[in-house]
């Protein structure tokens with residue numbers, strides 16, 4: 001049962017994240033946190049969790065949501081992912097999930113931006129029609145194992161088998177290649193990362209964790225994500241398309257990203273255009289040494 005697996009996974013995620021989570025500020029109203037000039041009054045948890053903050057006026061939703069889409073970057077390894085300041089990559093893990101994924105797709109379409117969906121094999125197999133909808137909308141597809149186990153606590157061979165099974169299930173459901181991979185719980189190892197990298201997949205790391213798996217309000221998730229992003233200036237944002245709060249907060253997050261001048265970049269698997277290979281495609285030595 002995917003639900004049971006994911007519930008168990010969410011519990012483990014909470015446990016794994018608890019150390020880091022203790023130091024996170026949960027509070028901050030959207031008005032305070034999203035304002036370019038930060039207010040000096042201390043943040044209040046109650047305000048961030050208040051449903052009032054979800055009213056369109058409070059979130060400052062833009063009348064024209066377009067203009068947020070940025071570059072498309074072709075990458076064939078993690079080192080090719082070179083984001084400039086104010087560039088973000090949106091990633092959604094653990095789906096596809098009925099209703100939630102579709103709602104997220106609608107929001108992404110409204111804002112004209114593309115994301116990466118790191119699908120769990122079991123979920124893609126259970127909901128292939130939604131998986132194909134993600135593809136049809138032009139988003140990037142990645143895998144996230146078959147059953148979402150903690151690979152760091154499995155034997156190397158079992159972990160590799162999980163990754164392979166997950167990728168095959170996602171590819172069977174979507175009919176496209178799943179060239180990106182994310183470790184469940186971000187629990188990796190050097191050896192497994194090397195295996196992924198040598199099997200035509202790019203490891204999708206995380207710079208900004210929305211922590212949307214915590215049971216807080218959508219407003220709190222959006223606020224925390226923006227706070228973390230402002231500290232990094234750019235990066236790959238981790239979200240999950242299985243949570244209602246993620247779908248609920250996404251319009252506000254995208255609105256705020258645009259208001260602060262961010263661009264949403266799409267990653268695609270391929271040879272980076274900026275590399276010498278692209279500009280000197282006729283140069284024989286490059287091919288000879290590759």
Ligand SMILES: [Zn+2]
Pocket residue numbers: 093094144148184185
């Ligand atoms: Zn996950």
